[in-house]
Amino acid sequence: MSSSHFPSIISKSRVFPHQKSSLPNLKLSVSDLPMLSCQYIQKGVLFTTPPLPSDSLISLLKTSLSHALTHFPPLAGRLITDSSGHVYITCNDAGVDFIHANAINLSLRDVLSPLDVPASVKGFFTFDGAVSYNGHFQPLVGVQVTELSDGVFIGCTVNHAVTDGTSFWNFFNTWAEVCRGVRMISRPPDFCRNFVKDSLAVLRLPEGGPKPTFSVAAPLRERIFHFSREAILDLKSRANGKICKLPENQSRISEIMGKQSNDELKKFMRKTKPVSATETLDRTVEISSFQSLSAQLWRSVTRGRKLNPTVNTTFRMAVNCRQRLEPKMDPYYFGNAIQSIPTVASVGEILSKDLRWSAGLLNKNVVAHGDATVRRGVEDWEKEPRCFPLGNFDGASITMGSSPRFPMYDNDMGWGRPMAVRSGRANKFDGKISAFPGREGNGTVDLEVCLAPDTMAALETDTEFMQYVTTIS
Template identity: 35%
Template sequence: MAGVVVLISSTIVRPVNTSPSGQTKIHLTPFDLTNLHIDYPQRGLLFPKPNPDFHLISRLKASLSLALEIYFPFAGRIAKVENLEDNTVSFFVDCDGSGARFHHAEAKTISVSDLLQPDGSVPDIMKQFFPADDFKNCDGVTEPLLVIQVTEMKDGFFVGYCYNHLVADGVSMWGFINTWSKICSSGSSSGHKPLVLKRWFLEGIDYPIHIPVSEAERAPPSRELSSVPVTKDRVFHFTKKNISDLKSKANSEVGSSDITISSLQAVTAHMWRSIIRYSGLSGEGETHCKVVVDVRRRVDPPLEKDCFGNMIYIQPAIATVEELLDRGLGWGALQINKLVNSQTSENCKKFAEDWVRNVKNLKTGVGSRMVGDSVLVGSSPRFEVYINDFGWGKPIAVRAGPGNNINGKLVLFPGIDEGSIDVQTTLWSDVLVNLLADVEFLEHVTTMV
């Protein structure tokens, strides 16, 4: 960990009881396995500094052990089974209590103001505050499924983490962080509900799912990386008024009493149109807005809304560049609206069945780093980020780490002010420069955080 952040210690934290539920094996669905070769997602919370007598590191470790007793899949590993009869492999989560990794680090020369730039830019040193070890989800066979890094700064603490996407999605991960923070603050795990695991809901699909050996092996480094343009991260802040104005504009342009564009759809369409405007694509070129769909309440019968696991998949709204730019905000938002509303239980089942029949191209990850024809929308402003008080105060900011960085990646968080949204955006440097000079874009957003 070269640079301004110095690693002090690295330990494995295991649950107090290694198998509290008796559950030892969790089979993986197509929604899980499609993530086999992408990076662990990375997120982090910035906190003020507690009093010296708080004993922060020891309290965080002790409460983490208790939290892992509830969220026991995070303390397991991915098990890989070779199916010699058809030259395939299968994977499942082995809840063996091996534990999560906990890094304690220091950045004594860095202050909160160094990380929270007034213009919303994310400094390069931020990468060192995450346990960014280039983990792919397939590496969970040997690596922890959850890695936490707590970094002490001049006047604050940063709690960064990465997690295996075969095991959990954002709903489950923020549920874990919320539980962990409550245990740390109270000193007790009593009163917390047992974990609700997802049921196997795909009748007609046999498990474990067999994957060709060639597709399961870790992908080599991409040859395109040496020629990929430099990307930069910037946080764009949408105030409650910004969002209301965009929503009103989108709905007035759609002009239908039967269709209501949501706040999130309006903000996403504004980002999509604004970024693609500077993509350099021809008007006939196709562009995608890739949206993460939570299937918990969409399958029939529906799953519990907070059941643990990875219950998402990515679906694209598609348009030509000319359509997207010429037909207005409302039209772009309507394409996202139609996509989201079309995701029924039948769609989810068809996606899974098609995936099992055609297990291929797993190594393409989240998309090409070179094309620049898409935006990928991750995370959610509905996640309860700012309630996570570990006992010395609530977070003052949230950030995404460097995993899966491609041009057009949008990570959405709630803003610290009620009703606002922050969008951490990864863009090629030239696209970002043009965006920051775009009067139409800036009319509905602020770069200040």
């Protein structure tokens, strides 16, 4: 794409909280520390052109951001490490970056219509490539407001060692509330540092800080797949064994699976004792809509990768631990309160068994991830403190992040709901998936899928997957 389609910077400034912070230093928890090697979160929302002159718009966004930061003092701070190696957020009111950019050669259609997410979207965010450790010497938040020919994109980049997705969207929602004139915010954050325990563990980092644990230069395609409520319900029914939407004709099944399978899969199936889903799964358990969708994606991406059937494939799913702990945490606990649930199966099992089998594996692990499992994960990390190994190291993994439950479209800044949600290039690799709610709500889901080009091409011809995808005009 021509460089003229990338935003040009009009101005850059620093925004400070409207009121000084009274918070003490906040120690990074055992859920925050592993994120120091992850890149900043980059998420933003696309609007039609607001009914304001450009100068008035920028002034309104800066003023409301300043007031929103008063409710979130840590975001205007910096990271510090003490002499013993413990890392803290110092709420020192150092401020956040605010960038005003122009991309008048781009329209809403240019952002929304292409099959793949256009490269120009990556230019809607600041702090590109920065890892969260960098919060020691740069702002923890950067906002970029990019004006298009018929719209505006508000991109927010936030340090991932300071927030997870729940905290990120609570901040964004609060900013939107303040911007449209709400005086009493509806979801005040909780700054208690009570994720499991006040750990004494120290994460030892290399000189100069950690680097991303995945290749940032690997070729990728990125596409948004939309799933209607009806498609999601069909998938859920199929995963729960209530219907089988796929054709029963064996030649049709061969068309779906045979083109992307090989003789090795047939050999694997002959050598493996057939196992029905009932031998592994409880038929009385209802598999959720999202687990059903995740399982279908797991099957179809695995098929598209054309891996040896004996190879293990892993589906990692980030889960919110706030309501999994006993006692439950405040739902607006500020910080990271997430853990990654890995589910492992052989390629042959995933492809030779039905959707319910793989969906049941995901369901079983998610349901089992309660208070005891969360605490055991913390204890294991304390024995071996380490950064989170984000990436696809064996070529057979999928990592699901974000959530269709996040209130991404609850961001009316005063001129209507967003048209779309998009993200930057941060933390993207082959097999990284992000789940967003569909704009129309009501159980619809958008999946932002990042895959190697060959795998994406295979996914786009996978009938079993594509029959559930809805094209948005």
